[in-house]
Amino acid sequence: MTTTMERRAFIGTLAKAGLVLAATSAGVRRLEAFELPHEHGPLAGEWEPSVFLRIADDGTVTVTCHRSEMGQGVRTALVMVMADELEADYATIQLDQGIGDNKYGDQNTDGSTSIRSGSYMKFRNAGAAARMMLEQAAAAEWGVDASAVAARSGTVVHAASGRSLPFARLVARARTLPVPQPVVLKQPSQFRLIGKDVPGYDLRNVLTGKAVFGQDASMPGMKYAVVLHPPVYGSKVAKYDAAAALKVKGVEKVIEIPGAPMPSAFLPLGGLAVVATSTWAAIEGRRKLVVTWGASPNDSYDSVAYRAELEASARAEGKKVRDLGDAGGALAGAARKVEAEYYAPHLAHAPMEPPAAVAKVTGDACETWTCTQNPQASRDTIAAFLKIPKEKVTVHVTLLGGGFGRKSKPDYACEAAFLSRETGAPVKVVWTREDDIQNGFPHTVSLQRLEAGLDASGKIVAWRHRIASPPISSVFAPNQEYHTDSELSLGVLDMPYEVPNVRVEVCKAPAHSRIGWYRSVSNVPQAFAISCFMDELAHAAGKDPVEFLLAALGPERVLDMTKTGTVNPVGNYGAKWEEHPNDIARHRRVLQTVAKESGWGKKLPRGEGMGVAVHRSFLTYVASVVHVKVGPKGEVTIPRVDIAMDCGYAVHPDRVRSQCEGAVIMSLSNALTSELTYKNGRTVQSNYNNYQVLRMSQAPKHTAVHLVHSGGPLGGVGEPGVPPVAPALANAIFAATGKRIRSLPVGRQLAGGPVAVPAGSR
């Protein structure tokens, strides 16, 4: 197999022969490969210039993608980067999906980091070094100077003589050469793939149904299991009767999975697993289980009451985290004072693919295939849960049918591993949609109180922001009841507006569920509150919102983030402020771009309006204008959304555009329809019928993406499109109707609204 197409044809032949197959997202592998001790290492004879790159004697180039593909296009982008620097042929390159292994460095596909923080340069350097070695090998072969030859799409060419040699003929010599110092990277003008559009690496497999996700993985002799999880966080099985479940044809065993004590981190919640010969039998068996659940301190968690608790918390002084100037004094002396409270509910990730894992435990070794964003954490958590050495745990990564943060947490893979050990057979654990909605790691719920003072000219002179929102750290450690500095660095402490007197306080907010990060994390509620409040201030000042934002951003400059008055240093998404400054010029540019492209300021019919927001997150600058139309019954339609993104440089522009298009939809789901609520400690919602996400009929009629190429340092792409869209929508609704949306989702607030989530339905 020398080419991807041949590999795929080969795979097809295997499938037609009726062989039972399992697959990595890199392609289908014969199941017997599970037995191989080291299937991901180089094959005999392969040259491995980097852990991310192998070149076989026949010239076959294999790139290892160590990050998880969940729609953001990392498998395509990393192949593009390697192929470009190496001058390999993109069409024939092979892709291997890396198992969880520290040799790859950080594999957590999270924080919009896969390109920006390291991989881009690592892959470029690896490709360039190997390309130079192949060029030197060719030069030696021909007795010419290395500067006279150049690699080009899988061959090295000597232009002066017209000679060329394919990589296959050069590997043997190249691999013996010293690694070049320094490695000379291409100039951007020499890029043939980076910055261009190519079809997605997995496109064909996806379109023909051959792509293998976690739910699709299988092993010979595999059992199927579903787990009845505790309905309340912290509850455990008190007693149960499995007799009826065991009578369901195909059900073989009911096994109790021990639940970790709170805070349970990534470990399973526990519960009862029904192991069967088919998924359907397991689901039917689960329906027949009779369980009494033990009491939990979270039994009384009630979202209505909790909101009142958060409001009370935010109306009293909290713990100071930022204190610049004298906010209290400036508020008292302001010409005009504005205050508002914003509420954003828990959200469920609800990726289209519910979590799933297949595991096979043999002795103290475990092999698992799962849709995980974090194979190293999966490995370590399985090892801890089973009390086996982590060196004996192999985690293969399938494609992910969406992740959004949920699949960073490997509780479901631990369940599969545990059940495999208990049954002595490979076990596939399937989470149903109900498990996903009811037993996930919900996004935090947030109540924010904002107060600002304007001077007589309408300039902001004072700002007080209180946040009451349970922190993610509550799932890892006890007594975590305040939003943390790292979460506040997602929009609050790094707020770019020029205000001389600022005070930020965090207020108590104990968690009563697991809390997990969700695409763009605390930027979701924090950008909503701040960007809606800025719109309120603009109107209070009698200013156009875009003009008001530009004035509040102030002149083009880089902010000194060490002089903001914060108690602790302000986080910057893992980057140094010197390398990734808070750059007002870039804020202004995306804002001005989106205003211009959207036709901001044009006259609209009655009942229509435009709203705007700008927000920096994950080192990327994004502004959005939403054009909304509100009908007489409060029905919301969205003729158009404009979104401008400056991520520095777009490695794969088409995928950056599609990430922006998708972020618009997700943010509008957050804003219009989605809400996870609790009653008696249990989620009220259970499936897509009552946990609603946007459908095509509710989507904008047109989304226009504007990429701003600033040439700045690389920023993230997957998440930063999300934060500004929801506040832009809320601001547009105000422009259209005069009604402020301070609580999400919009739901029925506009009298009969666009989407109704039945209260109390389950």
Next chain:
Amino acid sequence: MRLTINGTPRTYDGDPAQPLLWYLRDELQLTGTKFGCGISACGACTVHVNGAAVQACVTPMKALAGKKVTTIEGLSAAGDHPVQKAWAAANVPQCGYCQTGQMMAAAALLKETPRPTDAEIDKAMSAVLCRCGTYQRIRAAVKDAAASGMGGR
């Protein structure tokens, strides 16, 4: 009972209440038909039964005696159905999980309505959720497939 899956005659003697989805996925290893909700709320499992779009997760096997089922694996032999070609040209998928259901819904729509209006596209395609948010490209791809003369296929 007998039925036909992607042109192949099959005999089924399992639980008559088992949804088609699990027969396809667990027994036939036709995993291109996806599990998303189990209650016909997301459309990830959309297949064709006698040519019409049906959600396999709520279609019991007992309802399929004598019926012809087509899944994504049987939509076209070479993966070149006009819908698949239009999807590729627009680079529609992000994660890809829902896209087989999206394409099956689109193929059924276009067979019935070769030149759908925007409203008809929205109505038919709103049965299939995409959490990645590829709706804009799906709309464009459906129109492309329609324009390519997909109608009547």
